[in-house]
Amino acid sequence: xxxxxxxxxxxxxxxxxxxxxxxxxxxxxxxxxxxxxxxxxxxxxxxxxxxxxxxxxxxxxxxxxxxxxxxxxxxxxxxxxxxxxxxxxxxxxxxxxxxxxxxxxxxxxxxxxxxxxxxxxxxxxxxxxxxxxxxxxxxxxxxxxxxxxxxxxxxxxxxxxxxxxxxxxxxxxxxxxxxxxxxxxxxxxxxxxxxxxxxxxxxxxxxxxxxxxxxxxxxxxxxxxxxxxxxxxxxxxxxxxxxxxxxxxxxxx
Amino acid sequence: xxxxxxxxxxxxxxxxxxxxxxxxxxxxxxxxxxxxxxxxxxxxxxxxxxxxxxxxxxxxxxxxxxxxxxxxxxxxxxxxxxxxxxxxxxxxxxxxxxxxxxxxxxxxxxxxxxxxxxxxxxxxxxxxxxxxxxxxxxxxxxxxxxxxxxxxxxxxxxxxxxxxxxxxxxxxxxxxxxxxxxxxxxxxxxxxxxxxxxxxxxxxxxxxxxxxxxxxxxxxxxxxxxxxxxxxxxxxxxxxxxxxxxxxxxxxx
DNA sequence: TCTACTGGATGACGCTACGTCAACCGCAAG
DNA sequence: CTTGCGGTTGACGTAGCGTCATCCAGTAGA
Numbered sequence: 001x002x003x004x005x006x007x008x009x010x011x012x013x014x015x016x017x018x019x020x021x022x023x024x025x026x027x028x029x030x031x032x033x034x035x036x037x038x039x040x041x042x043x044x045x046x047x048x049x050x051x052x053x054x055x056x057x058x059x060x061x062x063x064x065x066x067x068x069x070x071x072x073x074x075x076x077x078x079x080x081x082x083x084x085x086x087x088x089x090x091x092x093x094x095x096x097x098x099x100x101x102x103x104x105x106x107x108x109x110x111x112x113x114x115x116x117x118x119x120x121x122x123x124x125x126x127x128x129x130x131x132x133x134x135x136x137x138x139x140x141x142x143x144x145x146x147x148x149x150x151x152x153x154x155x156x157x158x159x160x161x162x163x164x165x166x167x168x169x170x171x172x173x174x175x176x177x178x179x180x181x182x183x184x185x186x187x188x189x190x191x192x193x194x195x196x197x198x199x200x201x202x203x204x205x206x207x208x209x210x211x212x213x214x215x216x217x218x219x220x221x222x223x224x225x226x227x228x229x230x231x232x233x234x235x236x237x238x239x240x241x242x243x244x245x246x247x248x249x250x251x252x253x
Numbered sequence: 254x255x256x257x258x259x260x261x262x263x264x265x266x267x268x269x270x271x272x273x274x275x276x277x278x279x280x281x282x283x284x285x286x287x288x289x290x291x292x293x294x295x296x297x298x299x300x301x302x303x304x305x306x307x308x309x310x311x312x313x314x315x316x317x318x319x320x321x322x323x324x325x326x327x328x329x330x331x332x333x334x335x336x337x338x339x340x341x342x343x344x345x346x347x348x349x350x351x352x353x354x355x356x357x358x359x360x361x362x363x364x365x366x367x368x369x370x371x372x373x374x375x376x377x378x379x380x381x382x383x384x385x386x387x388x389x390x391x392x393x394x395x396x397x398x399x400x401x402x403x404x405x406x407x408x409x410x411x412x413x414x415x416x417x418x419x420x421x422x423x424x425x426x427x428x429x430x431x432x433x434x435x436x437x438x439x440x441x442x443x444x445x446x447x448x449x450x451x452x453x454x455x456x457x458x459x460x461x462x463x464x465x466x467x468x469x470x471x472x473x474x475x476x477x478x479x480x481x482x483x484x485x486x487x488x489x490x491x492x493x494x495x496x497x498x499x500x501x502x503x504x505x506x
Numbered sequence: 507t508c509t510a511c512t513g514g515a516t517g518a519c520g521c522t523a524c525g526t527c528a529a530c531c532g533c534a535a536g
Numbered sequence: 537c538t539t540g541c542g543g544t545t546g547a548c549g550t551a552g553c554g555t556c557a558t559c560c561a562g563t564a565g566a
Contacts, residue, residue: 003446006513011414011446016514021553036561037515058356059349061551079357086350093346096312097339103311104332161264193256193264259542269543274524289532290544315523508566515560524550531544536537 002031002040012053027066028052058082161194166225173226173233179240188244191237206249213241255284255293265306280319281305311335414447419478426479426486432493441497444490459502466494 005016019039022028028049030039041049048069055065060082067073168187177183192209216226216238226233258269272292275281281302283292294302301322308318313335320326421440430436445462469476469491476487483489 004513005515007446015554017553017555020515025552036513038513038561039515054356057349058353059346063551076357076360079353079360083350083353083357086346086353090343090346090350093312093339093343096310097336097343100311100332100336100339103307104329104336107329107332193260257542258544268525270524270526273544278523289542291532291542292544509564510566511564512562513560514562516558518555518557520555521553522550526547526549528547529545532542534539534541536539 002042003046005039005041008041008046008049012049014053022049022052022062025062025066027062027069059086165191165194166228169226169233169237170229173236174229179236180243184236184240185244185247188240189248191241192244192249206245209245209249210242213238213245216241255295256299258292258294261294261299261302265302267306275302275305275315278315278319280315280322312339418444418447419481422479422486422490423482426489427482432489433496437489437493438497438500441493442501444494445497445502459498462498462502463495466491466498469494 003011005019008014008019009016019028019030023030023039028041028045031042031045032040034040051069052062052065055068055078056062058079060068060078064073064078064082068075068078165187168190172181172184172187175183195209216234226237230236256264258272261267261272262269272281272283276283276292281294281298284295284298285293287293304322305315305318308321308331309315311332313321313331317326317331317335321328321331418440421443425434425437425440428436448462448465469479470487479486479490
């Protein structure tokens with residue numbers, strides 16, 4: 001008692017293409033072929049197909065299903081792995097859903113996805129109130145959106161580059177080079193690029209960079225980053241960055 | 254102020270292949286090319302890249318991201334759709350996880366994934382106790398596993414074919430054909446195949462089919478399905494199916 | 507007997523978002 | 537002149553089929 005492709009198709013709801021695919025990859029061979037190469041499946045094949053479809057509905061990849069059916073791997077093991085896999089997927093989706101919700105809420109408040117401020121690298125949560133006072137609520141929220149959107153890797157890289165920069169500044173400060181020296185200007189360029197890597201409007205005007213640099217002197221919390229080897233460190237960094245901005249940046253795009 | 258591929262790569266954590274891919278599909282063109290075709294990105298491009306990566310982390314497909322960035326579709330709309338999409342995925346994964354758990358538990362109790370009984374089509378939950386009494390707990394649980402593994406479409410098809418069969422039986426019974434008539438035997442063949450579509454061991458022995466057919470008479474709940482047009486309907490179906498089994502089925506594989 | 511129709515068959519390409527070679531190229535240092 | 541860096545352009549592979557385009561065998565109707 002054998003069944004034709006059409007019969008199997010209408011009984012199981014899969015397509016003939018699927019049957020041929022399973023034949024091609026060796027997952028389910030027809031029990032016999034009739035004239036013209038027509039595929040026919042006997043009960044043995046149908047049982048195998050049922051198992052395939054059952055495991056497929058559980059989300060197992062066909063390769064794993066094949067391994068289970070060939071007895072090369074335990075069904076329990078495969079399903080436990082699948083459970084782990086599903087768990088990871090679930091967590092990822094949950095995280096994405098939260099981010100999507102947050103971003104939608106941010107957008108509804110009339111914000112753009114692009115904007116950002118330049119504070120995140122120092123300490124994101126610690127200075128939020130400060131950001132709010134100086135640049136308004138919008139800036140703080142935009143900042144959050146950007147920072148959250150960066151992802152863990154992005155945040156780590158951003159922080160890492162900041163630390164590397166601080167080390168580089170410490171070094172040129174310790175070497176008593178002038179702020180306009182080549183070594184200091186090289187670090188200044190890196191610093192500006194680092195700022196630019198999180199600067200979210202099209203053009204980063206010279207005045208913005210110079211204003212930020214000025215803050216490194218005016219705000220002791222930022223200054224603290226650059227006075228580790230010398231009290232004059234903050235002024236050094238400020239001068240170096242402002243000089244670089246004067247030399248290489250423009251006010252208008 | 255432009256950045257090379259290498260700089261963009263190390264700043265964002267994406268690969269150069271990704272940048273070239275985005276170039277190919279027109280999602281992010283480099284702002285300029287230098288000798289040898291080297292790609293360079295200015296701030297405008299980097300801003301765009303930041304938005305791309307943000308939306309990518311939310312799980313949006315690149316095509317949707319492109320549409321948003323080109324202003325062809327609203328960002329809020331796109332994210333709301335994405336939220337729906339994630340919700341559907343979440344539900345699917347949750348369902349799969351439950352099924353995987355159930356199947357693992359069934360397997361731990363020493364059961365095979367394959368087995369099944371022939372009751373599901375009539376009423377799956379209603380007769381569970383009955384199945385348990387006649388065939389033991391194992392059979393009932395295997396039955397659940399199989400039934401659950403079928404999926405909603407599979408269950409609907411299984412039910413639909415049963416209803417079609419019942420209608421076909423009603424018709425031949427009403428036409429006063431003999432159980433051995435060609436018309437009745439045609440329906441019997443369909444009936445046996447329907448049984449076989451859910452029969453999960455390799456061979457369906459003649460005696461099993463005949464036993465099931467006998468139940469259509471002995472068990473009034475099954476009989477009720479075939480006595481809608483005539484009180485003799487159940488006996489008719491039983492005789493027809495048993496005759497078919499005698500003619501076309503074997504005891505051993 | 508010719509023809510249309512059924513119910514398939516076999517390629518082959520398409521889809522997502524890149525990873526992963528292989529082969530090559532321009533420029534700079536040794 | 538060669539080596540190395542930092543890239544470039546193809547081109548194929550991934551999972552699981554969907555979707556053509558083309559062809560073919562057997563059957564029923566004219």
